[in-house]
Amino acid sequence: MNIVVLVKQVPDSGSERKLDPADNTVARATADNVINEMDEYAIEEALLVREREGGEVTILTVGPDTATDAIRKALSMGADKAVHVVDDAIHGSCAVQTSAVIAAALQQMEYDLVLCGAEATDAQLSVMPALLAERLGLPQLSGARKLTVEGGMARIERQTDGGYWAVEAPMPAIVSTWDTINEPRYPSFKGIMAAKKKPVETKSLADLGLDASTVGLGSATSKVLDFAGRPPKGEGIKVTDEGDGAEKFVEFLAAQKIV
């Protein structure tokens, strides 16, 4: 079973994240970049399927040079190899354009399953599996909290409010995973050493047969006009409970006409 896992590098959600006032795109060069946390669950799931079914796990990343750190992390967890699409023209692409780049890269690969995270923590779109499924005519099995593969079929539990939907489709299929699906492993020292020797193939837009004018800020399907920091909240009221904390809280609610 050959599996491609889509991995994105994102600015760490725990550190300060900004847009770049020069062109209103995510300031990636100055950010504290990490592997998208959700993608670690997709990698783990791919490794678990490989342990059962055999085959190879290939990482696919579209992103700037610095994204090699995220790729190495994925390889150190145990993936076999990686494809890194890098091209300066991709800077500022919208999700629709990025999906065209990923789709073109996938068309040059062989796979039974494509796994990806349920969302990238930078823009929190949760749309990549739908975009790719639409472009490639693949079944979309998104939002999985459980995945099983058997007899050419992939079946997931799609997480919903208060439960799940059991959905299934023939493979090849694209599956996105939530953080409820497994517990990602930490890279071992051996894994980290081995990752340094694993093959990472770099591809440009030309290698994918894509015209640079179809991607990037200039032809993006949507654009950020302007942005601003959220206005700071006025200083709130803070009371220390000396037996009357509950009462003051309820009085506050009453003043707000909530009770």
Add this chain to the structure above:
Amino acid sequence: MAEVLVLAELNAAGGGVRKTTLEALTAARALGEPSAVVLGAPGTAAAVRDQLAEYGAAIVYVAESADVEDYLVAPKAEVLAQLVSEKSPAAVVIPSSPEGKEIAARLAVKTGSGFLTDVTEIAADGTATQVAFAGQTIVHSQVTVGTPIYTLRGNSVAPEPAPAAGAEQPVPVSISDQAKQVRVVERVVEQKSSRPELTEASIVVSGGRGVASAENFTIIEGLADSLGAAVGASRAAVDSGFYPHSFQVGQTGKTVSPQLYVAVGISGAIQHRAGMQTSKTIVAINKDPEAPIFELADFGVIGDLNTVVPTATEQIKARK
């Protein structure tokens, strides 16, 4: 006036339209005259037409077919794409659920358009407001290609009635085999709750690691019930097994924007804030005066939740 297609999001069988649909109809009026699109099994539209008309739908397109329910997402995008090509609407507005965002994405590819997700406001010129980076950055954006497609975040626009004709127009549905690859085998409800739905609730009471145990979450539920609120939880509370994952608020959980958010025993990590920062009023109860949640709070109680919360619950009940 220009036509704006609004995809109706419905409650499970017979439960009417979701509040998010009324919000979407209201927001769409900034751009033109809304028409609602009802996609579902045969018999779905009749039960919701009146409500859609009341909130401004001049036309209710009725696309009823079992295929729409039996297969995931793709059939809905296909019907909408057909409508977009026939009606050339000024825009499409879809409630921002996971499915709504996926429909928007597919529709964008099918119609060669751009789309914006989780918008909180749509202006007459099509400019949308979005909240980025855990609520810290407010962004104005625009679709620059094709028919603008928006998904509207729940609880960001107050639904306002604006009675319109709501004329039913049947839409012939024929779903391609391509869109019938992913079969929905079963829909399973694990937690039935009598409380309001987390993303729709006007009050949310959330508990964190400070609640200390699953049993102790009854304190949170007690306060929630006294206020008619939904219950939420931080990731630490979920990871510790205190409360189910579907109630997690934050970056990797639900985004809520209620009138009142009460954070109990929650420190206020940035990933938690991401899911609640835009709440109108925020109350924090925490024993650590340095907890970052207090930076956001309109009202904070420094104290032990085990005494403050039950006492407050009793007092709220006594006021009724």
